[in-house]
Amino acid sequence: MNKIVKQQQNEITEHLIYAELAKISTDKKNIEILYEISSQELSHYEFWKGITKKEIKPNKWKIKKYVWLAKMFGLSFSLRLMEMGESEASKFYSSIAEKYPEALTIQEEELQHEQKLIGILNDNRLNYAGSIVLGLNDALVEFTGTLAGLTFAFSNNKIVGATGLIMGFAASLSMAASGYLSSKEEEENEKINPITAAIYTGVSYILTVVFLVAPYLILDNPYLALGLMLLTTVLIIAGYTYYISVAKILSFKKRFIQMAVISIGVAAISFGIGTIIKQIFGVNI
Template sequence: MEHGEEKAQINYEAVSDVVPEAKTYQQEEQQHEQQLLNLLDEDRLQYAGSIVLGLSDALVELTGALAGLTLALQNVKLIALSGLITGIAASMSMAASEYLSTRSEITKKNPVRAAIYTGVAYICTVILLILPYLFFENYYLDLTIALTTAVIIIAVFNFYISIAKGESFRERFFEMAGLCLGVATVSFIIGYFIRQWLGIEI
């Protein structure tokens, strides 16, 4: 939408010398563009990096952990408990890291707000990924739902960012989804071998 607004403004500028009324329309287009940007919430865009950090780390780390735990433990309550503890601890760690990182940089971002965005994005992702294990007894089904949820989160967030910043949705989506699912696959395999190696039976 924003690109369309920019093209319209260029067209109005081109004809403004010939048609004086075009300047009025140009001003209206500028106001319209500003309204669109406000709808996208520029404050969140400013902290998009912090949100990306929380989301991407939670998606990659927790999907990997859940995949490994699913095959290693094969008990939904233990998987949910382990995943939740891991997720909460990691969210606080990531928030603290983002605070220190932002504070050490020359930026307009508030370190506390950056940390909050990172931590909240992380913990929300953790909750969404853990939920299936609290409702369904089939741990393979739970893992499938968790991975599907992860892909949906990646798609929604990257769509928002691609619209707001004019970046390629497909490239961002496949990169992030590939990392997430790749780590989950490797962790799933590792979980299997660890279970066999230690002879764990629960």
């Protein structure tokens, strides 16, 4: 009975989560979908209430958590993350199916209907994921290599940091222009606004550069700054890969390893090139 009460609370909590997300949504299609799922969760709550004969209060912290995640990272990420945490619910349905056969119907709705509805949500952040990746990937690959090369060519953190920022701002404008032209070519995709795509590309690029350059502006030791920059690179890759893997239900491990190997590999090559150039030209700053 305790497990049933817990599931009853989950149903009323998710009913309110979907309802709150519908209130903050501006897309009519999303609002309809979210209210439909909310209504479904309420019917599940009523079913369990008929068994427990209790009114259960929702988990208010959980409601605030997923609404905040939706505001910050988009509907798809928030809802997919919520669905990922429901493996225990599947075990629960199987354990009580013999006594309450109706639980199998609810389980089927949870696994299929909600996933189908979430899959057709309009999520601007995912629509522009390609633009973000364009800026993020280019910044990671170019600047891990550039900063590694400058570190061994100059061995002066302030010069490396200042040079990195100047190059970063210039490159972000170039990448924004590339993002704009690239999205203009995709005329069949009506969800993509070229100007918005350009903004996403440019902003993701410059923010990545700022994070990578920061160790050089904070620390005095160039090699410690290089190590921290590479660690930052790995963390950025891990964070964004996790976001995409949850929102789009993709393999985290494969995408993470691919991006990390490319970025760190370029940095290693640039390390060698920077050392060679320093020796050839006798640069000593």
